[in-house]
Amino acid sequence: MGNQLAQELADNDMGISLDNALAIHLQSNHYPPVPLSMVPVCIQAIDSYNENFSGDELIELPEGVSWKGKTSAPAWAIIESHHLGAWCDDIEDYDLRYEE
Secondary structure, X not given: OHHHHHHHHHOOOOOOOHHHHHXXXXXXXXXXXXXHHHHHHHHHHHHHHHHHOOOOOEEEOOOOOOEOOEXXXXXHHHHXXXXXXXXXXXXHHOOOOOOO
């Protein structure tokens, strides 16, 4: 159900904003729910990927959130760990990395 809901939200079938769609996704499709402070970070990761298809841009994380002990994370790591592929253009052509 999570992937289907994410795709429906990404397709904007429900007619809601990107902010609200990601908030629903992060709160409903993850356990424990991802803090809403990650919504702007997820948008930045999606935009970064869709603009350059590399996902290598480092994105600053909100206070209290870290990635491998760091205060920033590459866009690909945010996309991968928050299951944001539905919002990414041609994501199936991109080999998401599993290492730093």
